[in-house]
Amino acid sequence: MSVPKLELRNVQKAFENKVVLHDVDLAVEHHDVVCLIGASGSGKSTLLKCVNLLYPIDNGQIFIDEDEITAPGVNPNQVRQRMGIVFQAFNLFPHMSVLDNITLSPRKVHGVDRATADARARELLAKFGLDDKVDEYPDRLSGGQQQRVAIIRSLAIDPELILLDEVTSALDPELIAEVLNVIRDLKADGMTMVIATHEMGFARDVADRVCFLDAGVILEHGPPDRIFRDPQEARTQQFLQRIIEAGRL
Amino acid sequence: MTEQSSVGRFGRGPGLFGPRPRSSLREEGARGALIAFASTVIFIGVAVWLVLTSETWPAVQRQFFNWSNFKEAWPVVATGFWLDIKMFLVAEVLILVIALAVAMIRALRGPAFFPLRVLAITFIDLIRGVPIILLILLLGFGVPALQLPGVPRRELFWGLTALVISYSAYTAEVYRAGIESVRESQRMSARSLGLTQVQTLRYVLVPQAIRNVIPALLNGFVSLQKDVALVFVLGVREGVRSAQIYTASTFNYTSYVVAAVLFLLVSVPVARFTDWYTDRDRRRMQAVGG
Ligand SMILES: Nc1ncnc2c1ncn2[C@@H]1O[C@H](COP(=O)(O)OP(=O)(O)O)[C@@H](O)[C@H]1O
Ligand SMILES: [Mg+2]
Numbered sequence: 001m002s003v004p005k006l007e008l009r010n011v012q013k014a015f016e017n018k019v020v021l022h023d024v025d026l027a028v029e030h031h032d033v034v035c036l037i038g039a040s041g042s043g044k045s046t047l048l049k050c051v052n053l054l055y056p057i058d059n060g061q062i063f064i065d066e067d068e069i070t071a072p073g074v075n076p077n078q079v080r081q082r083m084g085i086v087f088q089a090f091n092l093f094p095h096m097s098v099l100d101n102i103t104l105s106p107r108k109v110h111g112v113d114r115a116t117a118d119a120r121a122r123e124l125l126a127k128f129g130l131d132d133k134v135d136e137y138p139d140r141l142s143g144g145q146q147q148r149v150a151i152i153r154s155l156a157i158d159p160e161l162i163l164l165d166e167v168t169s170a171l172d173p174e175l176i177a178e179v180l181n182v183i184r185d186l187k188a189d190g191m192t193m194v195i196a197t198h199e200m201g202f203a204r205d206v207a208d209r210v211c212f213l214d215a216g217v218i219l220e221h222g223p224p225d226r227i228f229r230d231p232q233e234a235r236t237q238q239f240l241q242r243i244i245e246a247g248r249l
Numbered sequence: 250m251t252e253q254s255s256v257g258r259f260g261r262g263p264g265l266f267g268p269r270p271r272s273s274l275r276e277e278g279a280r281g282a283l284i285a286f287a288s289t290v291i292f293i294g295v296a297v298w299l300v301l302t303s304e305t306w307p308a309v310q311r312q313f314f315n316w317s318n319f320k321e322a323w324p325v326v327a328t329g330f331w332l333d334i335k336m337f338l339v340a341e342v343l344i345l346v347i348a349l350a351v352a353m354i355r356a357l358r359g360p361a362f363f364p365l366r367v368l369a370i371t372f373i374d375l376i377r378g379v380p381i382i383l384l385i386l387l388l389g390f391g392v393p394a395l396q397l398p399g400v401p402r403r404e405l406f407w408g409l410t411a412l413v414i415s416y417s418a419y420t421a422e423v424y425r426a427g428i429e430s431v432r433e434s435q436r437m438s439a440r441s442l443g444l445t446q447v448q449t450l451r452y453v454l455v456p457q458a459i460r461n462v463i464p465a466l467l468n469g470f471v472s473l474q475k476d477v478a479l480v481f482v483l484g485v486r487e488g489v490r491s492a493q494i495y496t497a498s499t500f501n502y503t504s505y506v507v508a509a510v511l512f513l514l515v516s517v518p519v520a521r522f523t524d525w526y527t528d529r530d531r532r533r534m535q536a537v538g539g
Binding site: 049052054077078080081084085087088089090091092093094095104105108109110150153154157 | 432
């Protein structure tokens with residue numbers, strides 16, 4: 001079997017004395033979509049931010065292909081150029097137009113000239129049906145449009161993988177679908193993704209694998225059908241039960 | 250505003266800048282303004298009448314509000330005051346730039362920048378802990394007395410340097426508050442796009458920070474515009490010093506009133522502008538739902 005696209009080995013992370021990730025092991029194969037589910041506070045966001053090197057890990061290793069990105073001496077800015085990450089909200093820079101939001105990193109980090117960066121941004125916006133928003137400022141967009149632009153912005157650096165942290169959980173219900181559809185399109189294009197989500201229906205539909213995180217431990221993982229139909233761990237069963245009661249599955 | 254989210258206060262387009270709705274509130278406002286105007290006129294009228302009819306008024310008028318002294322002192326004091334204005338303009342530009350640099354250094358994170366951060370914090374703490382007048386005396390008399398070759402000897406230069414140093418320390422803290430008021434997710438988004446810390450500050454945090462602290466910076470303008478006069482202690486012939494010289498030769502204080510009038514002519518409009526701007530900004534933020 002080939003080297004996974006992304007691999008976490010024994011990753012530990014604590015804030016002050018509170019251990020938030022305990023010995024997390026996770027392998028994401030090329031072109032796979034892995035969904036992280038679990039209660040709020042279980043460590044999903046922390047895991048994604050550790051992969052993006054936004055938080056330093058205390059122990060363990062993280063690899064992209066065969067490169068250890070947590071090795072000493074690795075330049076985090078270069079690592080971050082290989083992946084995109086989108087958060088729950090407030091991703092976009094409010095003082096820049098949609099176009100400038102998307103082209104900032106290509107121009108300033110990757111040294112792409114303005115014309116090329118603009119052309120690429122317009123192409124991406126057109127692909128996702130947002131070509132009429134090129135010159136808008138973020139506060140003139142709906143929440144769903146903002147999140148779509150944020151995802152497009154992360155695509156503009158041609159990332160090898162994308163991390164999505166509950167990108168729909170701050171949205172009004174009627175705006176969720178348009179964002180999920182963008183993610184489906186990315187999957188169809190073969191993008192490798194790690195997605196923290198509360199949308200169980202979506203996870204079931206789009207994930208190749210689902211990981212259930214509980215108090216900083218990946219308690220259970222497997223294909224969505226098995227996790228949702230036949231969870232082995234009592235904690236997973238309880239979590240899914242609560243989700244069903246809340247009418248979200 | 251359910252469709253529009255509350256990300257920003259950087260509104261563009263007619264929605265935010267259009268006329269406010271007319272309503273009966275407006276008319277009530279007009280009546281209120283009339284009442285306010287009438288009561289103000291009555292209040293000031295009574296106050297002026299009380300002063301003018303008091304026994305000490307003639308003496309006060311002779312000492313402070315003597316018209317012929319006023320006319321005589323005006324050109325001298327105004328010439329000095331023009332130097333105050335020039336000092337203010339030069340100092341303000343330098344302060345805005347230096348303070349921003351100090352604030353940016355202070356905002357850098359990570360162990361590699363520790364020494365720089367310590368330097369910035371030490372500068373801010375030391376300078377803010379010393380009375381500004383002391384700094385002016387120290388640099389304005391102290392440095393020229395050293396008679397160092399190649400170092401400027403003019404009191405004006407060192408007085409202004411002291412003002413710039415002192416105000417930079419305060420203004421750096423204003424900028425810092427602005428930088429810290431920008432959401433953490435903005436910093437994280439910028440870093441996750443591969444921007445360095447300095448790029449993150451320059452393209453993402455500082456533009457938003459400045460927008461947030463413009464009222465505070467304008468307040469600093471008002472205060473500096475008056476404090477430049479402190480260099481008079483070095484004998485620099487700016488407005489206050491010119492007024493003092495006139496007083497010393499005539500034993501009449503009207504020249505101080507002239508100086509006060511000149512300062513007011515500049516500072517009151519700036520203060521009014523600051524209030525107007527702050528109000529407008531707040532209304533606009535409410536309009537965006539921020
Ligand atoms: N920057 C931080 N500083 C301190 N504690 C944090 C920080 N970020 C997250 N935590 C804590 O780590 C735990 C996991 O948080 P998080 O990763 O955000 O969980 P999730 O995304 O699954 O809701 C929580 O208990 C949270 O309080
Ligand atoms: Mg989270």
